[in-house]
Amino acid sequence: MTIGVLLVDDEQLVRTGLRTILESEPDLAVVGEAADGTEVPGLVSRTRPEVVLMDVRMPTVDGIRATEHLMSTMDAPPKVVVVTTFENDDYVYDALRAGASGFLLKRSRPEEIVAAVRTVTAGDSLLFPAAIRRLAARHGTGRGPGGLREAGLTEREEQVLRLMTTGMSNVEIAGELFLGVETVKTHVGNLLAKLGARDRTQAVIRAYESGFVSPDESGA
Structure with missing residues (x-):
């Protein structure tokens, strides 16, 4: 099975880096890219990804609102992993509350990013207990x-x-x-x-x- 991933980040460089990492794996494929949360509903409907790597902070519609929309409007929404610069970002907690299955730091190693996509696809969650405790x-x-x-x-x-x-x-x-x-x-x-x-x-x-x-x- 090939796991389809949608990349959502307002920085082209970040999207390019993620695409390079993911497409080096035989079971992962990037099915689309978006620079803002406004583009997410349409892209998800067209490409049907298993996982969305979602930037938590974007200029028009942020990752929280985009995640909320997916979870509230789709019968079988994709897994969402929010991507952030800082693990103590309050936006992360709000995104988790909205339905995200976990979060990744933008400085994560390639193998961690790949493992995260596979983990949430398998139905597990990315839990960082200390970070969630501090945010809570x-x-x-x-x-x-x-x-x-x-x-x-x-x-x-x-x-x-x-x-x-x-x-x-x-x-x-x-x-x-x-x-x-x-x-x-x-x-x-x-x-x-x-x-x-x-x-x-x-x-x-x-x-x-x-x-x-x-x-x-x-x-x-």
């Missing part, structure tokens, strides 16, 4: 009513979610809880459904915003 703290999260009680998570699902906020993979969670990997996958799928979360990133954001976990908790 600055955004004043943790004030939601009742934590996640209304979601009706089981005790085991709560344990899995807490470990997800630390960035653990299913394999690592399985080892920590002495469970089978398939069992962990089932718990993850169930808690995503209960939270109404598209992926692990959205679940982690919900965990912070509801107060289920605190940005001050060690190891989160």
Whole structure:
């Protein structure tokens, strides 16, 4: 399977660099480029990419609004990875809340960029626990009513979610809880459904915003 990628960045040099990196891989193909979020809906409809690498800051329509539009108007939107210069960019947190599956720094190594595209295509999320914790703290999260009680998570699902906020993979969670990997996958799928979360990133954001976990908790 060839993974189609749409590049969205207002800097031609950045787009050219990303194209060179991605097209050096046999399973990746750049299906289009855009210089602003205004171009994204039309390009996504025409090219049907699996992944959009989205600059978070653009002059007319930024990556947050473009991501929100894709998530709210498409039945099966592509995975969005926002690209930013600084990991503490507040725009990153807003983009994650809008539905992005993770973020990349523009200084990321080529192998990291390639791995990110493959990771989100496989249905996983790009979690950077320390960065998300700092952003959550600055955004004043943790004030939601009742934590996640209304979601009706089981005790085991709560344990899995807490470990997800630390960035653990299913394999690592399985080892920590002495469970089978398939069992962990089932718990993850169930808690995503209960939270109404598209992926692990959205679940982690919900965990912070509801107060289920605190940005001050060690190891989160």
